Amino acid sequence: MATNKKKLLIVETMPQDGWAVFEARGDIDAVRFSNAISAADFNALLRAQAPVHGVALGATAFGKTELESSGGIEVVARMGVGFDAVDVAAMTAHRIPVMTTGVANSPSVAEAALFMMLTLAKRAAELDTMVKAGQWGKRLGAIPYDLYGKTVLIVGFGRIGTRTARRCQAMEMQVLVYDPLKSAAEIEVAGCTAVSDLDAALPGADFVTLHCPKTPQTVRMFDAARLQRMKPSAYLINTARGGIVDEAALHAALTSGALAGAGLDVFEKEPAPGDNPLFRLDNVITAPHLAGVTSEALDRMGLQTARNIVSVFDGTPVRENVVNHEIFG
Structure with a gap:
Protein backbone atom coordinates (compact mmCIF):
# COMPACT_ATOMS: atom_id res chain seq x y z
CA MET A 1 0.00 0.00 0.00
CA ASN A 105 -31.76 14.85 5.43
CA SER A 106 -33.65 18.12 6.00
CA PRO A 107 -36.65 17.22 3.79
CA SER A 108 -36.99 13.89 5.58
CA VAL A 109 -37.07 15.42 9.08
CA ALA A 110 -39.51 18.11 7.97
CA GLU A 111 -41.81 15.43 6.57
CA ALA A 112 -41.53 13.45 9.81
CA ALA A 113 -42.50 16.51 11.87
CA LEU A 114 -45.55 17.11 9.70
CA PHE A 115 -46.40 13.39 9.85
CA MET A 116 -46.38 13.51 13.65
CA MET A 117 -48.61 16.59 13.67
CA LEU A 118 -51.10 14.88 11.36
CA THR A 119 -50.95 11.56 13.22
CA LEU A 120 -51.77 13.28 16.51
CA ALA A 121 -54.39 15.66 15.15
CA LYS A 122 -56.15 12.94 13.15
CA ARG A 123 -55.90 10.54 16.12
CA ALA A 124 -54.58 7.93 13.73
CA ALA A 125 -53.34 5.42 16.31
CA GLU A 126 -56.58 5.55 18.31
CA LEU A 127 -58.81 5.16 15.28
CA ASP A 128 -56.73 2.34 13.83
CA THR A 129 -56.98 0.43 17.13
CA MET A 130 -60.70 1.13 17.31
CA VAL A 131 -61.42 -0.36 13.89
CA LYS A 132 -59.23 -3.44 14.42
CA ALA A 133 -60.84 -4.06 17.80
CA GLY A 134 -64.34 -3.97 16.30
CA GLN A 135 -65.23 -0.82 18.25
CA TRP A 136 -66.73 1.11 15.33
CA GLY A 137 -69.47 2.47 17.52
CA LYS A 138 -66.96 4.44 19.60
CA ARG A 139 -65.73 6.53 16.67
CA LEU A 140 -67.63 9.68 17.60
CA GLY A 141 -65.79 9.71 20.91
CA ALA A 142 -62.48 10.27 19.13
CA ILE A 143 -63.19 13.09 16.68
CA PRO A 144 -60.02 14.21 14.86
CA TYR A 145 -58.78 17.77 14.39
CA ASP A 146 -57.70 19.74 11.33
CA LEU A 147 -54.32 21.35 10.83
CA TYR A 148 -56.11 23.86 8.60
CA GLY A 149 -56.38 27.21 10.35
CA LYS A 150 -54.23 26.15 13.30
CA THR A 151 -51.13 27.96 14.56
CA VAL A 152 -47.78 26.22 14.62
CA LEU A 153 -44.75 27.59 16.44
CA ILE A 154 -41.46 26.47 14.90
CA VAL A 155 -38.48 26.68 17.24
CA GLY A 156 -35.36 26.93 15.08
CA PHE A 157 -35.39 28.24 11.51
CA GLY A 158 -32.42 26.50 9.96
CA ARG A 159 -32.30 23.90 7.23
CA ILE A 160 -35.07 21.79 8.75
CA GLY A 161 -37.19 24.50 10.33
CA THR A 162 -37.49 26.40 7.05
CA ARG A 163 -38.67 23.27 5.25
CA THR A 164 -41.12 22.44 8.02
CA ALA A 165 -42.53 25.95 7.68
CA ARG A 166 -43.20 25.46 3.97
CA ARG A 167 -45.00 22.18 4.63
CA CYS A 168 -47.14 23.77 7.35
CA GLN A 169 -47.98 26.66 5.02
CA ALA A 170 -49.18 24.10 2.48
CA MET A 171 -51.59 22.87 5.16
CA GLU A 172 -52.87 26.47 5.46
CA MET A 173 -51.56 26.91 8.98
CA GLN A 174 -50.41 30.17 10.54
CA VAL A 175 -46.66 29.79 11.06
CA LEU A 176 -44.84 31.49 13.94
CA VAL A 177 -41.06 31.20 14.19
CA TYR A 178 -38.77 31.61 17.19
CA ASP A 179 -35.07 31.72 16.39
CA PRO A 180 -32.89 34.31 18.15
CA LEU A 181 -30.15 33.74 15.55
CA LYS A 182 -32.36 34.80 12.62
CA SER A 183 -33.55 38.30 11.79
CA ALA A 184 -37.26 39.06 11.70
CA ALA A 185 -36.84 40.13 8.07
CA GLU A 186 -35.40 36.72 7.12
CA ILE A 187 -38.31 34.93 8.80
CA GLU A 188 -40.99 37.19 7.41
CA VAL A 189 -39.74 37.05 3.82
CA ALA A 190 -40.49 33.32 4.07
CA GLY A 191 -44.12 34.14 4.83
CA CYS A 192 -43.86 33.41 8.55
CA THR A 193 -44.35 35.58 11.64
CA ALA A 194 -41.25 36.17 13.74
CA VAL A 195 -41.60 36.05 17.51
CA SER A 196 -38.88 37.33 19.81
CA ASP A 197 -40.33 36.07 23.11
CA LEU A 198 -40.80 32.30 23.22
CA ASP A 199 -42.72 32.33 26.47
CA ALA A 200 -45.15 34.93 25.16
CA ALA A 201 -45.73 32.98 21.94
CA LEU A 202 -46.39 29.56 23.50
CA PRO A 203 -49.96 30.20 24.74
CA GLY A 204 -51.10 30.96 21.18
CA ALA A 205 -49.70 27.84 19.51
CA ASP A 206 -51.72 24.74 18.67
CA PHE A 207 -48.55 22.88 17.72
CA VAL A 208 -44.94 23.47 18.78
CA THR A 209 -42.26 21.73 16.74
CA LEU A 210 -38.58 21.76 17.71
CA HIS A 211 -35.83 22.14 15.11
CA CYS A 212 -32.95 23.62 17.10
CA PRO A 213 -29.58 22.03 17.91
CA LYS A 214 -28.81 20.63 21.33
CA THR A 215 -26.54 23.14 23.06
CA PRO A 216 -26.02 24.28 26.67
CA GLN A 217 -28.60 26.98 25.90
CA THR A 218 -31.26 24.58 24.62
CA VAL A 219 -30.88 21.69 27.08
CA ARG A 220 -34.22 21.43 28.93
CA MET A 221 -35.46 24.46 27.05
CA PHE A 222 -38.91 22.93 27.47
CA ASP A 223 -39.08 22.45 31.21
CA ALA A 224 -42.14 22.33 33.48
CA ALA A 225 -42.64 26.11 33.48
CA ARG A 226 -42.48 26.37 29.71
CA LEU A 227 -44.75 23.38 29.12
CA GLN A 228 -47.31 24.95 31.45
CA ARG A 229 -47.44 27.98 29.14
CA MET A 230 -48.78 25.86 26.29
CA LYS A 231 -52.49 25.36 25.60
CA PRO A 232 -54.08 22.27 27.14
CA SER A 233 -55.18 21.45 23.58
CA ALA A 234 -51.68 21.84 22.10
CA TYR A 235 -49.24 19.23 20.83
CA LEU A 236 -45.44 19.19 21.16
CA ILE A 237 -43.26 17.63 18.45
CA ASN A 238 -39.57 16.88 18.99
CA THR A 239 -37.56 15.58 16.03
CA ALA A 240 -34.47 17.57 17.08
CA ARG A 241 -32.53 16.09 20.00
CA GLY A 242 -33.32 14.36 23.27
CA GLY A 243 -32.70 16.55 26.30
CA ILE A 244 -34.24 19.70 24.81
CA VAL A 245 -37.48 18.57 26.48
CA ASP A 246 -37.56 17.62 30.16
CA GLU A 247 -39.22 14.20 29.88
CA ALA A 248 -40.39 14.07 33.50
CA ALA A 249 -42.06 17.45 33.11
CA LEU A 250 -43.57 16.39 29.79
CA HIS A 251 -45.04 13.26 31.38
CA ALA A 252 -46.55 15.37 34.14
CA ALA A 253 -48.08 17.79 31.62
CA LEU A 254 -49.52 14.98 29.50
CA THR A 255 -51.03 13.07 32.42
CA SER A 256 -52.49 16.15 34.13
CA GLY A 257 -54.26 17.43 31.03
CA ALA A 258 -51.97 20.44 30.70
CA LEU A 259 -50.96 19.24 27.22
CA ALA A 260 -52.94 17.26 24.63
CA GLY A 261 -50.18 15.10 23.21
CA ALA A 262 -46.62 14.74 21.97
CA GLY A 263 -44.69 13.25 19.08
CA LEU A 264 -41.16 12.18 20.00
CA ASP A 265 -38.44 10.89 17.69
CA VAL A 266 -35.67 11.59 20.22
CA PHE A 267 -35.16 10.94 23.93
CA GLU A 268 -32.96 11.95 26.86
CA LYS A 269 -31.45 8.45 26.87
CA GLU A 270 -30.98 6.52 23.65
CA PRO A 271 -31.75 3.75 22.99
CA ALA A 272 -34.78 4.69 25.06
CA PRO A 273 -35.41 2.12 27.83
CA GLY A 274 -38.65 0.20 27.56
CA ASP A 275 -39.79 1.36 31.00
CA ASN A 276 -39.91 5.03 29.96
CA PRO A 277 -43.28 6.15 31.43
CA LEU A 278 -44.04 8.19 28.30
CA PHE A 279 -44.46 4.92 26.39
CA ARG A 280 -47.52 4.01 28.45
CA LEU A 281 -49.45 7.11 27.36
CA ASP A 282 -52.00 6.90 24.55
CA ASN A 283 -51.46 10.56 23.66
CA VAL A 284 -47.79 10.04 22.80
CA ILE A 285 -46.46 8.73 19.50
CA THR A 286 -42.81 7.75 19.16
CA ALA A 287 -40.09 6.78 16.71
CA PRO A 288 -36.52 5.51 17.35
CA HIS A 289 -34.56 8.62 16.28
CA LEU A 290 -35.30 7.89 12.64
CA ALA A 291 -36.88 11.12 11.38
CA GLY A 292 -33.89 11.94 9.20
CA VAL A 293 -33.28 8.37 8.09
CA THR A 294 -35.16 7.45 4.95
Whole structure:
Protein backbone atom coordinates (compact mmCIF):
# COMPACT_ATOMS: atom_id res chain seq x y z
CA MET A 1 0.00 0.00 0.00
CA ALA A 2 1.28 3.42 -0.91
CA THR A 3 2.41 5.35 2.11
CA ASN A 4 0.77 8.57 0.88
CA LYS A 5 -2.76 7.13 1.02
CA LYS A 6 -5.26 8.68 3.40
CA LYS A 7 -6.61 6.19 5.93
CA LEU A 8 -10.31 6.49 6.74
CA LEU A 9 -12.58 4.76 9.25
CA ILE A 10 -16.08 4.68 7.78
CA VAL A 11 -19.26 3.66 9.60
CA GLU A 12 -20.70 0.49 8.07
CA THR A 13 -24.02 2.18 7.28
CA MET A 14 -22.34 4.32 4.60
CA PRO A 15 -24.40 3.77 1.40
CA GLN A 16 -22.78 2.65 -1.82
CA ASP A 17 -22.97 6.14 -3.37
CA GLY A 18 -20.58 7.33 -0.66
CA TRP A 19 -18.27 4.36 -1.05
CA ALA A 20 -18.15 5.01 -4.79
CA VAL A 21 -16.56 8.41 -4.13
CA PHE A 22 -13.73 6.76 -2.19
CA GLU A 23 -13.37 3.87 -4.63
CA ALA A 24 -12.97 6.28 -7.54
CA ARG A 25 -9.79 7.64 -6.00
CA GLY A 26 -6.41 6.02 -5.72
CA ASP A 27 -5.30 7.91 -2.62
CA ILE A 28 -7.76 6.54 -0.04
CA ASP A 29 -7.74 3.41 2.11
CA ALA A 30 -11.12 3.07 3.81
CA VAL A 31 -11.96 0.64 6.63
CA ARG A 32 -15.51 -0.11 7.79
CA PHE A 33 -16.53 -0.18 11.45
CA SER A 34 -19.78 -0.94 13.25
CA ASN A 35 -22.09 1.87 14.32
CA ALA A 36 -22.62 -0.13 17.53
CA ILE A 37 -18.90 -0.21 18.40
CA SER A 38 -18.01 0.59 22.00
CA ALA A 39 -15.82 3.58 22.84
CA ALA A 40 -13.02 1.28 24.00
CA ASP A 41 -13.13 -0.82 20.83
CA PHE A 42 -13.27 2.26 18.62
CA ASN A 43 -10.18 3.69 20.26
CA ALA A 44 -8.45 0.35 19.88
CA LEU A 45 -9.36 0.35 16.18
CA LEU A 46 -8.05 3.89 15.76
CA ARG A 47 -4.74 2.94 17.36
CA ALA A 48 -4.45 -0.24 15.28
CA GLN A 49 -5.08 1.66 12.04
CA ALA A 50 -3.11 4.81 12.93
CA PRO A 51 -2.44 7.17 11.44
CA VAL A 52 -6.12 7.68 10.64
CA HIS A 53 -6.72 10.84 8.65
CA GLY A 54 -10.52 10.96 8.52
CA VAL A 55 -13.62 9.41 10.08
CA ALA A 56 -17.24 9.17 8.97
CA LEU A 57 -19.36 8.69 12.07
CA GLY A 58 -22.87 7.55 12.86
CA ALA A 59 -23.59 7.62 16.59
CA THR A 60 -19.95 7.03 17.61
CA ALA A 61 -18.46 9.71 19.86
CA PHE A 62 -15.25 11.49 18.94
CA GLY A 63 -13.29 13.58 21.43
CA LYS A 64 -9.82 14.18 22.83
CA THR A 65 -9.09 10.49 23.44
CA GLU A 66 -10.11 9.53 19.91
CA LEU A 67 -8.10 12.43 18.51
CA GLU A 68 -4.98 11.13 20.26
CA SER A 69 -5.69 7.54 19.22
CA SER A 70 -6.00 8.49 15.55
CA GLY A 71 -2.47 9.80 15.31
CA GLY A 72 -3.21 12.22 12.48
CA ILE A 73 -6.88 13.07 12.06
CA GLU A 74 -7.61 15.79 9.49
CA VAL A 75 -11.41 15.73 9.29
CA VAL A 76 -14.28 14.47 11.45
CA ALA A 77 -17.46 13.96 9.43
CA ARG A 78 -20.91 13.06 10.72
CA MET A 79 -23.26 11.12 8.48
CA GLY A 80 -26.09 13.33 9.67
CA VAL A 81 -26.65 16.86 10.94
CA GLY A 82 -26.23 16.46 14.71
CA PHE A 83 -22.79 16.82 16.23
CA ASP A 84 -23.36 16.68 20.00
CA ALA A 85 -21.32 13.43 20.19
CA VAL A 86 -18.26 15.25 18.84
CA ASP A 87 -16.06 17.41 21.07
CA VAL A 88 -16.10 20.37 18.71
CA ALA A 89 -13.94 22.52 20.98
CA ALA A 90 -11.19 19.90 21.01
CA MET A 91 -11.27 19.63 17.21
CA THR A 92 -11.25 23.41 16.85
CA ALA A 93 -8.20 23.68 19.10
CA HIS A 94 -6.36 21.48 16.59
CA ARG A 95 -7.92 23.23 13.55
CA ILE A 96 -9.73 20.06 12.50
CA PRO A 97 -13.02 20.64 10.63
CA VAL A 98 -16.13 18.98 12.02
CA MET A 99 -18.54 18.45 9.14
CA THR A 100 -22.20 17.49 8.80
CA THR A 101 -24.31 16.61 5.77
CA GLY A 102 -26.01 19.98 5.50
CA VAL A 103 -29.38 19.77 3.79
CA ALA A 104 -29.15 16.05 2.92
CA ASN A 105 -31.76 14.85 5.43
CA SER A 106 -33.65 18.12 6.00
CA PRO A 107 -36.65 17.22 3.79
CA SER A 108 -36.99 13.89 5.58
CA VAL A 109 -37.07 15.42 9.08
CA ALA A 110 -39.51 18.11 7.97
CA GLU A 111 -41.81 15.43 6.57
CA ALA A 112 -41.53 13.45 9.81
CA ALA A 113 -42.50 16.51 11.87
CA LEU A 114 -45.55 17.11 9.70
CA PHE A 115 -46.40 13.39 9.85
CA MET A 116 -46.38 13.51 13.65
CA MET A 117 -48.61 16.59 13.67
CA LEU A 118 -51.10 14.88 11.36
CA THR A 119 -50.95 11.56 13.22
CA LEU A 120 -51.77 13.28 16.51
CA ALA A 121 -54.39 15.66 15.15
CA LYS A 122 -56.15 12.94 13.15
CA ARG A 123 -55.90 10.54 16.12
CA ALA A 124 -54.58 7.93 13.73
CA ALA A 125 -53.34 5.42 16.31
CA GLU A 126 -56.58 5.55 18.31
CA LEU A 127 -58.81 5.16 15.28
CA ASP A 128 -56.73 2.34 13.83
CA THR A 129 -56.98 0.43 17.13
CA MET A 130 -60.70 1.13 17.31
CA VAL A 131 -61.42 -0.36 13.89
CA LYS A 132 -59.23 -3.44 14.42
CA ALA A 133 -60.84 -4.06 17.80
CA GLY A 134 -64.34 -3.97 16.30
CA GLN A 135 -65.23 -0.82 18.25
CA TRP A 136 -66.73 1.11 15.33
CA GLY A 137 -69.47 2.47 17.52
CA LYS A 138 -66.96 4.44 19.60
CA ARG A 139 -65.73 6.53 16.67
CA LEU A 140 -67.63 9.68 17.60
CA GLY A 141 -65.79 9.71 20.91
CA ALA A 142 -62.48 10.27 19.13
CA ILE A 143 -63.19 13.09 16.68
CA PRO A 144 -60.02 14.21 14.86
CA TYR A 145 -58.78 17.77 14.39
CA ASP A 146 -57.70 19.74 11.33
CA LEU A 147 -54.32 21.35 10.83
CA TYR A 148 -56.11 23.86 8.60
CA GLY A 149 -56.38 27.21 10.35
CA LYS A 150 -54.23 26.15 13.30
CA THR A 151 -51.13 27.96 14.56
CA VAL A 152 -47.78 26.22 14.62
CA LEU A 153 -44.75 27.59 16.44
CA ILE A 154 -41.46 26.47 14.90
CA VAL A 155 -38.48 26.68 17.24
CA GLY A 156 -35.36 26.93 15.08
CA PHE A 157 -35.39 28.24 11.51
CA GLY A 158 -32.42 26.50 9.96
CA ARG A 159 -32.30 23.90 7.23
CA ILE A 160 -35.07 21.79 8.75
CA GLY A 161 -37.19 24.50 10.33
CA THR A 162 -37.49 26.40 7.05
CA ARG A 163 -38.67 23.27 5.25
CA THR A 164 -41.12 22.44 8.02
CA ALA A 165 -42.53 25.95 7.68
CA ARG A 166 -43.20 25.46 3.97
CA ARG A 167 -45.00 22.18 4.63
CA CYS A 168 -47.14 23.77 7.35
CA GLN A 169 -47.98 26.66 5.02
CA ALA A 170 -49.18 24.10 2.48
CA MET A 171 -51.59 22.87 5.16
CA GLU A 172 -52.87 26.47 5.46
CA MET A 173 -51.56 26.91 8.98
CA GLN A 174 -50.41 30.17 10.54
CA VAL A 175 -46.66 29.79 11.06
CA LEU A 176 -44.84 31.49 13.94
CA VAL A 177 -41.06 31.20 14.19
CA TYR A 178 -38.77 31.61 17.19
CA ASP A 179 -35.07 31.72 16.39
CA PRO A 180 -32.89 34.31 18.15
CA LEU A 181 -30.15 33.74 15.55
CA LYS A 182 -32.36 34.80 12.62
CA SER A 183 -33.55 38.30 11.79
CA ALA A 184 -37.26 39.06 11.70
CA ALA A 185 -36.84 40.13 8.07
CA GLU A 186 -35.40 36.72 7.12
CA ILE A 187 -38.31 34.93 8.80
CA GLU A 188 -40.99 37.19 7.41
CA VAL A 189 -39.74 37.05 3.82
CA ALA A 190 -40.49 33.32 4.07
CA GLY A 191 -44.12 34.14 4.83
CA CYS A 192 -43.86 33.41 8.55
CA THR A 193 -44.35 35.58 11.64
CA ALA A 194 -41.25 36.17 13.74
CA VAL A 195 -41.60 36.05 17.51
CA SER A 196 -38.88 37.33 19.81
CA ASP A 197 -40.33 36.07 23.11
CA LEU A 198 -40.80 32.30 23.22
CA ASP A 199 -42.72 32.33 26.47
CA ALA A 200 -45.15 34.93 25.16
CA ALA A 201 -45.73 32.98 21.94
CA LEU A 202 -46.39 29.56 23.50
CA PRO A 203 -49.96 30.20 24.74
CA GLY A 204 -51.10 30.96 21.18
CA ALA A 205 -49.70 27.84 19.51
CA ASP A 206 -51.72 24.74 18.67
CA PHE A 207 -48.55 22.88 17.72
CA VAL A 208 -44.94 23.47 18.78
CA THR A 209 -42.26 21.73 16.74
CA LEU A 210 -38.58 21.76 17.71
CA HIS A 211 -35.83 22.14 15.11
CA CYS A 212 -32.95 23.62 17.10
CA PRO A 213 -29.58 22.03 17.91
CA LYS A 214 -28.81 20.63 21.33
CA THR A 215 -26.54 23.14 23.06
CA PRO A 216 -26.02 24.28 26.67
CA GLN A 217 -28.60 26.98 25.90
CA THR A 218 -31.26 24.58 24.62
CA VAL A 219 -30.88 21.69 27.08
CA ARG A 220 -34.22 21.43 28.93
CA MET A 221 -35.46 24.46 27.05
CA PHE A 222 -38.91 22.93 27.47
CA ASP A 223 -39.08 22.45 31.21
CA ALA A 224 -42.14 22.33 33.48
CA ALA A 225 -42.64 26.11 33.48
CA ARG A 226 -42.48 26.37 29.71
CA LEU A 227 -44.75 23.38 29.12
CA GLN A 228 -47.31 24.95 31.45
CA ARG A 229 -47.44 27.98 29.14
CA MET A 230 -48.78 25.86 26.29
CA LYS A 231 -52.49 25.36 25.60
CA PRO A 232 -54.08 22.27 27.14
CA SER A 233 -55.18 21.45 23.58
CA ALA A 234 -51.68 21.84 22.10
CA TYR A 235 -49.24 19.23 20.83
CA LEU A 236 -45.44 19.19 21.16
CA ILE A 237 -43.26 17.63 18.45
CA ASN A 238 -39.57 16.88 18.99
CA THR A 239 -37.56 15.58 16.03
CA ALA A 240 -34.47 17.57 17.08
CA ARG A 241 -32.53 16.09 20.00
CA GLY A 242 -33.32 14.36 23.27
CA GLY A 243 -32.70 16.55 26.30
CA ILE A 244 -34.24 19.70 24.81
CA VAL A 245 -37.48 18.57 26.48
CA ASP A 246 -37.56 17.62 30.16
CA GLU A 247 -39.22 14.20 29.88
CA ALA A 248 -40.39 14.07 33.50
CA ALA A 249 -42.06 17.45 33.11
CA LEU A 250 -43.57 16.39 29.79
CA HIS A 251 -45.04 13.26 31.38
CA ALA A 252 -46.55 15.37 34.14
CA ALA A 253 -48.08 17.79 31.62
CA LEU A 254 -49.52 14.98 29.50
CA THR A 255 -51.03 13.07 32.42
CA SER A 256 -52.49 16.15 34.13
CA GLY A 257 -54.26 17.43 31.03
CA ALA A 258 -51.97 20.44 30.70
CA LEU A 259 -50.96 19.24 27.22
CA ALA A 260 -52.94 17.26 24.63
CA GLY A 261 -50.18 15.10 23.21
CA ALA A 262 -46.62 14.74 21.97
CA GLY A 263 -44.69 13.25 19.08
CA LEU A 264 -41.16 12.18 20.00
CA ASP A 265 -38.44 10.89 17.69
CA VAL A 266 -35.67 11.59 20.22
CA PHE A 267 -35.16 10.94 23.93
CA GLU A 268 -32.96 11.95 26.86
CA LYS A 269 -31.45 8.45 26.87
CA GLU A 270 -30.98 6.52 23.65
CA PRO A 271 -31.75 3.75 22.99
CA ALA A 272 -34.78 4.69 25.06
CA PRO A 273 -35.41 2.12 27.83
CA GLY A 274 -38.65 0.20 27.56
CA ASP A 275 -39.79 1.36 31.00
CA ASN A 276 -39.91 5.03 29.96
CA PRO A 277 -43.28 6.15 31.43
CA LEU A 278 -44.04 8.19 28.30
CA PHE A 279 -44.46 4.92 26.39
CA ARG A 280 -47.52 4.01 28.45
CA LEU A 281 -49.45 7.11 27.36
CA ASP A 282 -52.00 6.90 24.55
CA ASN A 283 -51.46 10.56 23.66
CA VAL A 284 -47.79 10.04 22.80
CA ILE A 285 -46.46 8.73 19.50
CA THR A 286 -42.81 7.75 19.16
CA ALA A 287 -40.09 6.78 16.71
CA PRO A 288 -36.52 5.51 17.35
CA HIS A 289 -34.56 8.62 16.28
CA LEU A 290 -35.30 7.89 12.64
CA ALA A 291 -36.88 11.12 11.38
CA GLY A 292 -33.89 11.94 9.20
CA VAL A 293 -33.28 8.37 8.09
CA THR A 294 -35.16 7.45 4.95
CA SER A 295 -33.85 5.41 2.05
CA GLU A 296 -33.37 8.57 0.02
CA ALA A 297 -31.87 10.56 2.90
CA LEU A 298 -29.31 7.83 3.58
CA ASP A 299 -28.16 7.96 -0.02
CA ARG A 300 -27.91 11.75 0.10
CA MET A 301 -26.10 11.74 3.45
CA GLY A 302 -23.64 9.06 2.39
CA LEU A 303 -22.74 10.89 -0.79
CA GLN A 304 -22.37 14.24 0.99
CA THR A 305 -20.30 12.74 3.83
CA ALA A 306 -17.85 11.29 1.32
CA ARG A 307 -17.69 14.57 -0.58
CA ASN A 308 -17.09 16.44 2.66
CA ILE A 309 -14.11 14.25 3.54
CA VAL A 310 -12.41 14.39 0.17
CA SER A 311 -12.98 18.14 -0.06
CA VAL A 312 -10.75 18.56 3.01
CA PHE A 313 -8.06 16.31 1.56
CA ASP A 314 -8.21 18.31 -1.68
CA GLY A 315 -7.79 21.61 0.17
CA THR A 316 -11.27 22.88 -0.76
CA PRO A 317 -13.53 22.06 2.23
CA VAL A 318 -17.28 22.44 1.71
CA ARG A 319 -17.48 25.40 4.08
CA GLU A 320 -21.25 25.49 4.48
CA ASN A 321 -21.06 22.00 6.01
CA VAL A 322 -18.31 22.88 8.50
CA VAL A 323 -19.58 23.35 12.05
CA ASN A 324 -16.51 25.10 13.49
CA HIS A 325 -15.97 27.93 11.00
CA GLU A 326 -13.48 29.60 13.32
CA ILE A 327 -10.78 27.19 12.10
CA PHE A 328 -10.66 29.25 8.91
CA GLY A 329 -9.90 32.50 10.76
